[in-house]
Amino acid sequence: MIRDILKNKMALSGLLIITMLILVALLAPVLAPHDPYEQLLEKALMAPCWDYPFGTDEYGRCVLSRIIFGTQTALFIGLSVTVVSAFVGVGIGLTAGFYGGRFDEFLMRIVDVFLAFPGLILALVVAGLLGPGLPNVIFALALVGWMGYARVVRGAVLAEKEKEFVETARSLGASDGYIIFLHLLPNIISPVIVMASIGIGQAILGAAALSFLGIGVQPPTAMWGLMLSYGKDYLQSAPYLTIFPGVIIMVTVLAFNFLGDGLRDVCDPRYGKVIEE
């Protein structure tokens, strides 16, 4: 399995970038050339130079250092939002798809209700009601992110549960829970993994959007999305304030997408194997 991932170029490149990002996040205090929160107004809005490779922002803080520390925030939000929403979505999708009937109908109407709201607006309202802070942002984003998982998983379960191997398991005396988690889950996990990888990127973007609107993670926390929104005022005079955070967001999201696509191929048991006698 691990060898297959390493053989897949897409997965490998995604994994390399993500590993690098994780290392950067863990070693942020060592790697950052400056204190990301130290304001030196006399050095405000400096263009990239030897001392400040990515320049400085309007308060004279080192953009590179802030990007490095922003990695921590970004990965943390991305991962926790995805884990929470995937957990809830997969759970609801599995039970709804497996038991079907009115139960399924009920759960899917709840999904419809959630899908009827524009995601960001709902997150905005929830985060606004709960007040600023990282846990509230995560809750708000997870609240608008689980429906996709529920839908996809339900659909996959509806197809899988009719297959004969489920009947085989039943004829052996397997219980519902056993069939759901040991037989169905492994068969439907691939799309979840792909969605989750893309979801991490989406969560990072969503968190940035909330911050931009003044709800959610507050300044002066080092965060890519916040840097983008503050940098936009200087788009003409200091484009590096937006270019560098923008590039890093793009690279991060791309890396997770690559990893997701690669994993999807590798997770497929038919991938890269030949029938041996």
Next chain:
Amino acid sequence: MTLLSIKNLNTAFKTRNGEVQACRNIDLDIEVGQTVGIIGETGCGKSVLGMSILKLLPYNARVTGEIRYLEQNLLTLSDQAMREIRGGGIGLLPQSPSTSLNPAMKIGTQIEEGLVLHRKMGKPAAKQKAVDMLTFLGIKKAKKVSEQFPHQLSGGMKQRALAAISITGEPRLLIADEPTKGLDAIVKTQVVELLKQLKAETGAALLLITHDLKVAECLCDKIVVMYSGEIIEMAATQKILKKPAHPYTKGLLQSLPEAGMTPIPGQSPSLSQVISGCRFYDRCEIRQAACRYQRVPLSVVNGSQVRCLYAD
């Protein structure tokens, strides 16, 4: 000793187009170690009968009557107790080997499941036992195969793996649902050998659901012929093949290739159709006026049980 005793079993499905009655007043006994073949054309309710025994029917099915396994009536058993019976008491050898294995699980793991569940084996012991079972069923390099996924196996190997799975719980009755459906002659012979081997190994009784008379002849002690949801004839294998009593059974035998492939004219009635008389009436060659309206019971003719008023 009677292992499984079915009394007055009726299985019906509620559908939008009314009630479809797939099994009508089925009475059937299976002795310990006996092989019983259920013969009938597609849609005669033979598979439904098998699934009724295991209570693995869709939610819209309604089963009445009595299915007694040893001392328990399966129809009144709780879900929990029924799960103990499935695999542990009554095993199922499923129809299509290609789709009946979980594609995302190693062969070995799928065999271990039953061992862990029914024989309370530890994981390492189950692992070893799984390899032993595959070896016994004629798979070379069983250790390697047990680490493989279903798509890496050939059809015959999958069938063997499934056979191993079906006997993991040491069932006393094995239900084989069309095990030879869609197989070529060579593989069919292998499956018949496999079933013989399974029986020899486990001493289990076998309920063989098939439309292949030849397969039934090779394996069965007793043959039950079903038509349109009813048992129409039931007798020892040789008796039914040599001296069929019911006109439908005679027709079946005449439709065999070596008998000249003479088809039975017409089609069997829909399972939802209510017929007061004989369900074979429309296609019968020896029908009489009485057959049309009079309910025909199973009666003993020359030692066979036959549902025909004019059987000879």
